[in-house]
Amino acid sequence: MAADTLTTLATLAGTRLKARHHKLATAESCTGGWVAQAVTAIAGSSDWFERGYVTYSNESKQELLDVKDETLARHGAVSEETAREMALGALRGQAGAAMLAVAITGVAGPSGGTVEKPVGMVCFAWRRTSGAVRSETCRFEGDRESVRRQSVIRALQGVIELLDEAETQD
Numbered sequence: 001m002a003a004d005t006l007t008t009l010a011t012l013a014g015t016r017l018k019a020r021h022h023k024l025a026t027a028e029s030c031t032g033g034w035v036a037q038a039v040t041a042i043a044g045s046s047d048w049f050e051r052g053y054v055t056y057s058n059e060s061k062q063e064l065l066d067v068k069d070e071t072l073a074r075h076g077a078v079s080e081e082t083a084r085e086m087a088l089g090a091l092r093g094q095a096g097a098a099m100l101a102v103a104i105t106g107v108a109g110p111s112g113g114t115v116e117k118p119v120g121m122v123c124f125a126w127r128r129t130s131g132a133v134r135s136e137t138c139r140f141e142g143d144r145e146s147v148r149r150q151s152v153i154r155a156l157q158g159v160i161e162l163l164d165e166a167e168t169q170d
Contacts, residue, residue: 006149009156010038010045016163017048017100024159025098026052027065027086029077029105030122034152050098053090061105065089078105078117080135083125091129099129100162102155108147122151126162134162 017024026035036052039045053064058077061067066089067082075081086103106122113119118139125135136158140150 005153006038006156007041009153009160010042013156013159013163014039014042014045014048016160018044020099020163020166022099022163023048023050023097025050025090025101026155027090027101027103028052028054029056029061029086030108031104031148031151031155032056034148035102035104035155038152038156053086055086061086061089065103066092076117078107078121078123080123080125080137083123084127084133084135087125087127087133091127100159101125101127102159103127104151104155106147106151108144108151110144120147122147122154124151124155124158126158128162128166130166132162132166134158 028035033052033054039049055061055064058072065086067085071081071085083103083105087101090101091098103125107113107117107119109119120140122140123137127133138154140147
């Protein structure tokens, strides 16, 4: 996937966010802030990007995004349940500024995978302040860089999809 794909998706997400007068927040683990970097590479992104959280450790997920101990103990850091709480936490921390959040947590590799959660497993959540939430788990192939890049692309695609769904619902 070329860098142009990231630029195209970030530009499209920004255009749609700005048209709806929405701001985006990101909560990232395995992507290390790459979604935030992709969107802030677009000129004018301050009109539609609020802030990003990079929460690599469980402790940072808890401290900054209010991910519950119980969620981490029961489902682990790499789970849709954790991603959903990360997205909610990113919205709560905005004092009403962000209207939409994306969260990403996964196993980028090359190590750290298990039978239940193999390398390339990435969990996503997209949440709007109006209550709409989506989550999914993807399994990506390739090395660490490839898994992370594919994760950023899927995260941005999901932002666009959620905005499109909101347009038909509002």
